[in-house]
Amino acid sequence: xxxxxxxxxxxxxxxxxxxxxxxxxxxxxxxxxxxxxxxxxxxxxxxxxxxxxxxxxxxxxxxxxxxxxxxxxxxxxxxxxxxxxxxxxxxxxxxxxxxxxxxxxxxxxxxxxxxxxxxxxxxxxxxxxxxxxxxxxxxxxxxxxxxxxxxxxxxxxxxxxxxxxxxxxxxxxxxxxxxxxxxxxxxxxxxxxxxxxxxxxxxxxxxxxxxxxxxxxxxxxxxxxxxxxxxxxxxxxxxxxx
Numbered sequence: 001x002x003x004x005x006x007x008x009x010x011x012x013x014x015x016x017x018x019x020x021x022x023x024x025x026x027x028x029x030x031x032x033x034x035x036x037x038x039x040x041x042x043x044x045x046x047x048x049x050x051x052x053x054x055x056x057x058x059x060x061x062x063x064x065x066x067x068x069x070x071x072x073x074x075x076x077x078x079x080x081x082x083x084x085x086x087x088x089x090x091x092x093x094x095x096x097x098x099x100x101x102x103x104x105x106x107x108x109x110x111x112x113x114x115x116x117x118x119x120x121x122x123x124x125x126x127x128x129x130x131x132x133x134x135x136x137x138x139x140x141x142x143x144x145x146x147x148x149x150x151x152x153x154x155x156x157x158x159x160x161x162x163x164x165x166x167x168x169x170x171x172x173x174x175x176x177x178x179x180x181x182x183x184x185x186x187x188x189x190x191x192x193x194x195x196x197x198x199x200x201x202x203x204x205x206x207x208x209x210x211x212x213x214x215x216x217x218x219x220x221x222x223x224x225x226x227x228x229x230x231x232x233x234x235x236x237x238x239x240x241x242x
Contacts, residue, residue, distance in 0.1 A: 053074070053110055055103045055104060056082075060072075060076070060082060063085065064126050064211060065127075066210050067211050068240070069208075069236075071092065073101075075092050076092060077092055089123060089124060089125035089126075090124050091124075093120070093121050094235070095109050095110075096119060097227065099231060117217070117218040121215065121216045123214045123215075124213055124236070125212050127206060127211060127212040128212065133186065133205065134184045135181060137182065144161055144165035145167075145172060154225060156174065156175050156225065158171055158172070159171065159173075169188060170188050172187075173186075175225070185225060186202055187222075196219050198217060201218070202215065202217075213232065213236055215228075
């Protein structure tokens with residue numbers, strides 16, 4: 001009796017049904033992944049390009065202490081703060097001198113780290129001190145400043161902090177204002193103008209019922225201090241809801 005022939009190797013299946021199923025599933029999953037990436041790439045690229053900014057002009061009602069502000073999304077600096085609600089503070093940023101928020105037209109201004117003088121940053125919070133920077137000059141700052149004053153741009157007077165004080169290295173700028181407390185500004189001036197940042201100088205003032213407005217800008221804008229201060233006061237006043 002002859003033995004049955006063994007199956008010829010060339011006639012045996014290369015893939016078992018189970019393995020074929022796994023390969024098909026893997027190929028399908030890979031195709032779905034490629035499709036998802038291709039679809040999401042424009043959205044992801046746009047998201048990365050915005051780097052947390054938004055061009056939305058949707059207004060949010062923000063309540064800080066006794067005050068109510070209505071602010072468009074594209075001037076609110078952080079995504080986590082773009083919502084209606086009761087908060088401790090809100091951070092804003094604006095182009096200078098147009099005072100505009102982020103948009104397709106202003107995108108380059110917000111992304112250009114080499115031109116800090118084109119942006120002004122604000123922080124709005126409930127007042128924790130009874131006096132703003134102007135009111136603190138004589139009772140607090142004057143004691144830590146050098147006696148000798150120096151002339152500065154646009155009618156400002158400069159006082160350097162004493163090296164022994166906690167404000168060493170800083171300069172304070174003042175200017176008289178008719179019928180109002182003196183203007184006072186605090187700066188950490190860069191040794192080289194090329195290293196200026198958007199936080200070289202800062203000033204705070206009171207607004208609304210109980211708000212403290214702190215704004216920062218580049219030392220390159222010192223000659224424009226009057227326009228900046230007036231613009232900050234006007235900007236906040238226009239966003240307060242009675």
